[in-house]
Amino acid sequence: MKKEKPYILALDQGTTSSRAILFDKNEHIVGIAQKEFTQYFPHQGWVEHDPLEIWQTQLWVARQVMEENQVEATEIAAIGITNQRETTVVWDKFTGKPVYNAIVWQDKRTASICEMLKKRNLEPYIRKETGLVADSYFSGTKIAWILDWVSLNRPDIKPNDLAFGTIDTWLIWNLTGGKVHATDYTNASRTMIFNIHTLMWDEKLLNSLSIPAHILPEVKSSSGHFGVAEAKWLGDEVPIRGVAGDQQAALFGQKCFERGMVKNTYGTGCFLLMNTGEVPIVSKSGLLTTIAWAKNGKVIYAIEGSVFNAGAAIQWLRDGLKLIETAHDSEYFAQKVPDSDGVYVVPAFSGLGAPYWDMYARGGVFGITRRTNKYHFIRATLESLAYQTRDLLEAMEKDAGMNISVLRVDGGATANQLLMQFQSDILGKTVEKAQNKECTALGAAFLAGLSIGFWTYEQLQSRSSFQFFQPTMNAEDRDTKYKKWRKAVERCKGWELD
Numbered sequence: 229m230k231k232e233k234p235y236i237l238a239l240d241q242g243t244t245s246s247r248a249i250l251f252d253k254n255e256h257i258v259g260i261a262q263k264e265f266t267q268y269f270p271h272q273g274w275v276e277h278d279p280l281e282i283w284q285t286q287l288w289v290a291r292q293v294m295e296e297n298q299v300e301a302t303e304i305a306a307i308g309i310t311n312q313r314e315t316t317v318v319w320d321k322f323t324g325k326p327v328y329n330a331i332v333w334q335d336k337r338t339a340s341i342c343e344m345l346k347k348r349n350l351e352p353y354i355r356k357e358t359g360l361v362a363d364s365y366f367s368g369t370k371i372a373w374i375l376d377w378v379s380l381n382r383p384d385i386k387p388n389d390l391a392f393g394t395i396d397t398w399l400i401w402n403l404t405g406g407k408v409h410a411t412d413y414t415n416a417s418r419t420m421i422f423n424i425h426t427l428m429w430d431e432k433l434l435n436s437l438s439i440p441a442h443i444l445p446e447v448k449s450s451s452g453h454f455g456v457a458e459a460k461w462l463g464d465e466v467p468i469r470g471v472a473g474d475q476q477a478a479l480f481g482q483k484c485f486e487r488g489m490v491k492n493t494y495g496t497g498c499f500l501l502m503n504t505g506e507v508p509i510v511s512k513s514g515l516l517t518t519i520a521w522a523k524n525g526k527v528i529y530a531i532e533g534s535v536f537n538a539g540a541a542i543q544w545l546r547d548g549l550k551l552i553e554t555a556h557d558s559e560y561f562a563q564k565v566p567d568s569d570g571v572y573v574v575p576a577f578s579g580l581g582a583p584y585w586d587m588y589a590r591g592g593v594f595g596i597t598r599r600t601n602k603y604h605f606i607r608a609t610l611e612s613l614a615y616q617t618r619d620l621l622e623a624m625e626k627d628a629g630m631n632i633s634v635l636r637v638d639g640g641a642t643a644n645q646l647l648m649q650f651q652s653d654i655l656g657k658t659v660e661k662a663q664n665k666e667c668t669a670l671g672a673a674f675l676a677g678l679s680i681g682f683w684t685y686e687q688l689q690s691r692s693s694f695q696f697f698q699p700t701m702n703a704e705d706r707d708t709k710y711k712k713w714r715k716a717v718e719r720c721k722g723w724e725l726d
């Protein structure tokens with residue numbers, strides 16, 4: 229009998245670093261390797277990566293984690309890929325060379341192309357057919373920009389030779405030696421040129437942006453066949469069987485398999501995703517509709533909302549105000565007072581996102597008295613992460629017409645126990661913290677593992693282990709505090725307008 233291969237290799241290609249994580253059948257991390265790569269800021273508002281450096285660091289960490297843990301390619305059952313979403317690469321299919329740097333999701337250079345789409349009244353169409361808004365964040369206008377740049381600056385490149393991909397596609401292309409040009413539904417759903425209802429590239433949007441269909445990758449189920457990594461990379465051939473964008477992978481890694489399940493990732497920003505099942509829900513609060521994953525061609529949808537400044541507000545306490553030395557200290561200081569004593573910090577540093585959508589809002593601190601001290605300030609800033617999460621969760625509940633009783637959480641700031649308890653208190657809901665901190669990579673591993681029968685759904689469902697936070701605040705206090713928060717937010721709105 230053939231011996232079962234004991235590991236899944238997850239490639240987690242993030243915005244600042246490439247990581248590779250080996251998981252065993254018990255969902256345990258066997259090893260992690262990580263390497264940062266260069267960020268390029270050629271102009272104000274522009275952010276680029278070198279696609280070759282992304283590929284080289286990703287390959288390096290994969291080899292590194294195998295070497296450090298003495299794992300051979302023959303012991304790896306499959307590869308799962310998760311990636312920074314929306315970041316756009318265009319390359320020459322024949323040379324395999326990128327024609328321009330990768331334009332990163334944060335890059336704002338295509339704002340004027342988005343304005344053009346809005347002027348042509350395409351925004352309602354984009355909203356309805358792609359689930360997104362006309363924003364430079366998504367890949368579509370970035371592709372248009374690169375194609376335009378190539379036509380002006382690279383007469384040596386034939387337009388017919390070009391290929392487009394998000395980072396997953398770029399890695400698959402390289403791993404398979406240029407044999408597979410594919411993406412998965414989750415990544416496609418972040419391009420603003422993919423129709424999330426027909427599950428095809430959208431002809432009307434392609435025409436509007438002058439993007440030829442032949443440069444686009446084939447779109448596949450997130451758990452399925454994406455070719456085989458060539459033997460020259462890892463020492464033997466390894467099948468690529470799972471692909472998902474980072475936030476969707478985290479939703480899957482959190483095992484939010486059922487409709488109505490929600491996860492929140494607390495990093496620099498917060499990303500909330502709710503599994504809405506087989507029906508896409510169009511938000512009335514400006515949340516995005518996106519594809520959560522697709523398995524055997526069956527698509528599951530999600531609604532997504534993000535908080536712009538979550539952990540970033542803690543960084544501001546550290547770097548801007550110098551009230552703390554490390555993010556970790558925030559808990560120690562916040563614990564020195566029983567509550568924020570009526571102080572509210574609204575970290576609307578760059579405007580307010582969903583559900584307020586006010587780019588003219590700016591941050592504010594309210595409720596200061598002679599008694600207010602540094603600890604209240606720190607505590608109030610921490611609490612702002614929880615209030616902003618409630619704003620989004622309420623919007624989701626309204627959109628989906630569902631009452632959520634549990635929030636699953638992951639990300640750096642979930643290390644803060646005080647924050648997690650306050651989150652549960654202010655929501656009046658259970659907060660379930662993932663035991664495994666690497667939910668994003670785990671999600672990619674699950675998708676790959678399910679596809680080759682390394683795990684079954686039943687096994688994954690039955691094996692959850694979490695830390696729970698239960699609300700202890702009484703309902704009256706919760707409502708009073710939350711109302712005050714909404715009042716503080718109101719006062720921040722429109723600040724930059726005269």
Ligand code: ADP
Nearest residue numbers: 495496539540542543555556639640641643644
């Ligand atoms: P990202 O992936 O966005 O870089 P991480 O998941 O690594 O984010 O989380 C880092 C963020 O979490 C930082 O913004 C940091 O300020 C915040 N953070 C980390 N530890 C804590 C903590 N103990 N309390 C509050 N915030 C924290």
